[in-house]
Amino acid sequence: AQQPIKIGFSMALTGGLAGAGKGALIAMEIWRDDVNKKGGLLGRPVQLVYYDDATQPANVPGIYTKLLEVDKVDLVVSAYGTNLIAPAMPIIMRKKLVFPSLFGLGVNEEFNYDRYFQIMPSGPDPKVDWTRGFFALAMEQNPKPRTVAIVAADAEFALNAAAGARKNAQNAGLKIVYDKTYPPATTDYTPIVRAIQATNPDIVFVGSYPPDSVGMVKAANEVGLKTKLFGGGMVGLQFAAIQKNLGPMLNGIVNYDFWVPEPTLKFSGVEEFLAKYREAAKGKGVDPYGHYLPPYAYAYLQVLGQAVEATKSLDHGKLAEHMHKTEYDTVVGKVKFGKNGEWARSRVLQVQFRDVQPDNLEQFAGPGKRIVLYPKEWKSGDIVYPYKQ
């Protein structure tokens, strides 16, 4: 038999990011099986070599050196999340490897590495593009909102998203009446929501992680937060378990997303992939539907695989060249990378929760609960505004 092609990476299987990391791993294994069923790459079977980084950046350099020096992998892809992607960069750069990356926000702004390719559809100016839609939607409404409150968790992604939001708000001429951050380990969010309410903002932008997203939504409901648009950068509202628990409290929230089962987003292969994912995810304690990250985890390997097949080589120079100029067809739609390795055009969706029923998981499997409002190209419905008055 042929020597397998080894693809190496580090992944968070324990620790803070493990929820997403394990989902990603399932998706990547589905891709491996799909490819191997079709005869592998360049006629060679594909093998994944990975280690758990325990969501600890300190582990990452060691893992990638091991992958390269001991396991002698042919290709590498990144771990999940900015904090765990960045520590691998110097090692990858020194070896001049192609580095498909999974959800790192603006990592390449620091490194300017021309073989870095980011699968997250945040766009050429990731931090700003992220919330562009949220504010664009707001400014279309009548009467025009005038004030905004920005609140974010003290952690990498949320702060970057909030920084982008600040820029967008300024560009839109909104007055920022509240702009604070909170530690992710906060237990009770009602005091924060009350302080926000005291400034009476038209819009509330929230940059948050799963536990605080839940806390914020619950507190907003309990306090009866009166605002016209609420959401924007809340991680966690994309996950089925949290959606089920929050239920009707979600209605009206406008939040970013990357893929939802709306008719406008039926890319080729995504349904089949999700069906396999649902099967594989059973009993693994990960998101049962996997709408958010897994398709992208599948896609970044798809891109790599397609590049290998197209160039018929494992030469990183050739691969990089191909990846820069080609538009790829993946389960997350057409992917084209820009100069800095980000998507050439942003496709951060803004979706609104609609008509959510209590205590029902299945409702989120299909369309109608998360309406795509932005970008226009993928729009599946109209905004309900204001959120709560």
Add this chain to the structure above:
Amino acid sequence: MSKISPFWVSAAVVLAAGLAFTEIVENQYYFTAIYLILQGLIMAVAWNILGGFTGYVNFGSAAFFAVGAYTAIALDKALGLPLPLLIVAAAAICGLIGLGVGYLTLRLKGVYFAIATLAMAIVLETFITNWSYVGGARGAYILTPDKHLWFDSYSEMLFMLMLVLAVVSVAISRKLNFSRLGRGLAAIRDDEVAAECAGVPTLRLKLVSTTIMGAMMGVAGAPYPFFVTYVDPLSAFNLFVAVNAIAMPMIGGTAHWIGPVIGALLVGSMQEIVKVNISSELNILIVGVMLVLFISLAPQGIVGLVQKHFLKRKA
């Protein structure tokens, strides 16, 4: 001429072996793995100076480590100082914080002191989280320079640097252990009032030991940004750093300078081996089981176990 002690001979051998290692071994993986073990070793040795010799438990080790790392980040960004100077600066600043912690011992004993150090760590973490110059909660990127002296790679240089720092730390700890100062510290650990009344300047000694501990931990943290290239408060104020700093001396034995060294080498290398060989959540499980087993089988640490064995044989 006085005889050269076996300790210094072995120290020289270790350093020479380290140098030879960088020459012979091509596989960069070993350098990163050993770097982490040595980092743990310095932290453990430092913790033990206060925790083992003096009897004051520091729960805030991660804060010293992180402040060391952030000192390096800030000064690298502001002045672009070379690494050795950054290390010296980190030692100075963390030494000062250690001195401050030392003053806590004036009134706070036992667990009250331990919790105060924990509180101090959280306060410091909040400050760094809110200090945007070094990236705040967003974290800071450090681009490692291309220069690495005569070494083949930057990680080889970091490895050698860490080895030197580790040997120096162990030497300091050993010196403390067997000196008049060390006996003074032991007296403090046993009974502070009795020590004072026997003429031991307890405050001064405690200040010396907290300062050395702080400085040493800062030294362990200073090269870290160059090792990972991206640091955020969450990963710098890391629970694992604090756990290892405590667990390694406990497992090795706290009363003797060699204890933390043995503990760090044992636990550290086990962790590295498990990390890359058992690639799943099981690795943390194994680390957990290992901690429980080691410490249950040898509650006085490995040194304690060996001593007991010898005592039995002698008797």
Add this chain to the structure above:
Amino acid sequence: MSDVILRVENLSKRFGGFTALQNVALHLTAGERLGLIGPNGSGKTTLINCISGALYNDDGTIVFEGADITRLPPHQRARLGIARSFQIPKPFRSMSVLENLRIPLEYAAWSRAEHRRITDEAMHVLETIGLKELAGKSSGDLTQVDMRKLELARALAAKPKVLVSDEAMAGLSGAEVDEIIEILLGLNRTGVAVIMIEHIMRAVMKFSERVAVLDAGQKIADGDPQSVIANPDVQRAYLGE
């Protein structure tokens, strides 16, 4: 009274609302042997805690060799030459009996000790006290009485000018009490002033040149032993006749 080595004036100490010592005045001349007695809880230990610095007094001054030491930390007092034993023994438990003595020799008596021969000096002290056989024993394993002897030995190792012995003889048989008295007398002959706190009246009478009596935090008598025990107040409060 020119050679007063230690003088306590107006000393008061309170614990919360409870006054343990009130306006106590006491002096000690160089080379003197003072017995300090008083009923349980009268403040004897508290007084020497204040003198040694283990506690700080609320009011009053303590003067040692002409210098005010009221606010000096204990280790500096120990270096000046005030050594004490603890009534409830406080050995350095992780150390052997011998190592226990190294501490005061290396710290309190550092300027007076012969640096190279710390171990010999420690052995010498142990021999005097009669703990030589136990030199290598872990100090935590001693019997109560041996621990008290160790307390005394550790105080001696500080090479003091004033030695305060807080019930070092408690629990000893008559013959053993005599031994300890001999040791203290011997020490006293070398010029060391001794304050002896003891409830064994036979020992107090045999040893003291002068006796001071505390009761409920106040000094109620101070003078030559015979007249002090003849004092009706002392009899009522302490001797119970």
Add this chain to the structure above:
Amino acid sequence: MVTADLLANAVVAGLLLGGFYAAVAIGLAIIFGQLDIVNIAHPAFIIAGAYTAYILNSRFGIDPVLIGVLAAPLFFLAGAGIYRVYYGAFERTGQESLSGLAFFFGLMFIIEVVLILVYGVDYRLVQAGYIGESWRIGFVDLPFRMLVPFVVAVALTAGIYLYLARTFTGRAIQAVAQDRLALQLMGVNPIRVKQWAFGLGIATAAIAGALLIIIGPVEPSVGRQYIGRAFAIVVLGGMGSISGMFIAALILGIVESLVNTFMGPSWAPAVAFGVLLLTLALRPSGLFGR
């Protein structure tokens, strides 16, 4: 912009939060405060309690508080068993409590990973009728999500307080760490007392865990966030004192809430733990230390 209603709400929210903190810390007040066992893994037990609540709630729809109460005896047994191991390894050989630290760190990792292996790392939540509802008195909101934990915590604290102060076993629990032999000379078996007390402490984790998951989503490693707070509360309260612990928990809750409302939540940990440091500086053995 300090208005009366904002202030009142902040204080009330702080009280409610503090009540929950008391439930988190009360087990430690026994295990750490009175038995002198540095049980770093206590928050991990609380997470285990939260998962128990999650599992039974999602499967049978039982109320989480009720689950907590029902699970408490099981946790008690688990705690008693763990104490046996701890005793065999450390106390029997006369080790001071410090060496147990590494043991409990290990235990913490084991609990976390076992939860991960069995239930994964996804965030878990419970469903109950009162979650999301709130009760409005004047301009003060009382969200049931916080009020229910508060009430349960107060009941738990009061119960344990009375138990420790009024019963012979309660007093023995307070005494056992001070002198084992002395306790034997009172005719009491210190190991049994400790085992009982340790079990009791762990049993409270079942209830605290249920409260935790009522308040917000839980994943196996979130327990780590409570290590600092829980230990700080016990120490601030003066180690063994239950009433001191309760007051310390309320203070911490109120301080955090006030900072969150008026200063910027980002500073809450620094202020809360700064208060702790200051208190210790002024009262080195906590608020109600002996």
Add this chain to the structure above:
Amino acid sequence: MANSLSIEGVRAGYGAVQVLEGISLAVRDGETVALLGTNGAGKSTLMKAVMGIVTPSAGRIAAVIDDVEHDLVGKTPEEVVDLGIALVPEGRRLFPKLTVQENLLMGASRRAARGRIDENLAFCFETFPVLAERRGQLAGSMSGGEQQMLALARAIMTAPKILLIDEPSVGLAPIFVARTVEKIAELKRRFGLTVLMAEQNFTQAIKIADRGYVIVHGHIEFEGESRESMQNNDMIRRLYLGM
């Protein structure tokens, strides 16, 4: 009902160190027996052996409690205490961080003692008024002598049938030594207590002791069947009376 203690050929020690080399003695019902001996002779070790704190390597220790005989060897201290045997240990062994009152109540943990709390508490407070005054003070901050009183009082709170006292007068002022001895005698009268007492203060001990033993290096060197025989013994005179 009779309570007595008998010890036959007991050997015991610590690890490799043998301390008791075959000790035999008896305390008969209602007797107060004094145990004398120099520092390190083994008095405390003997008491620990009775209580089950050290395990004898040979010999027999038995107690008759309310006419029922119990073999004490192999019993844990709490089991021995539960039978109704109490020890006032050397070094006091109080609970330093509990208050005086709590220490006393701890003494009454034993089931048989719970019914007599009020009576025993009153007796203790009458004997040592300072304990009543300071009932809220932490035991650890009491003066040395006060702690000794508390230790004795706490043992009385266990409502024992047989009381072992390791040096009751250590650290007590003469006035309290006299009073303590008197109260032990009163306990004996009131409750028919059987007492074994190690005591260096010979003149006081002899006031209430019915008989005595002298231990030297782990052996019973002398057995005095009466007060007179004790007072007239040469060894005792040498050791205790400074002659």
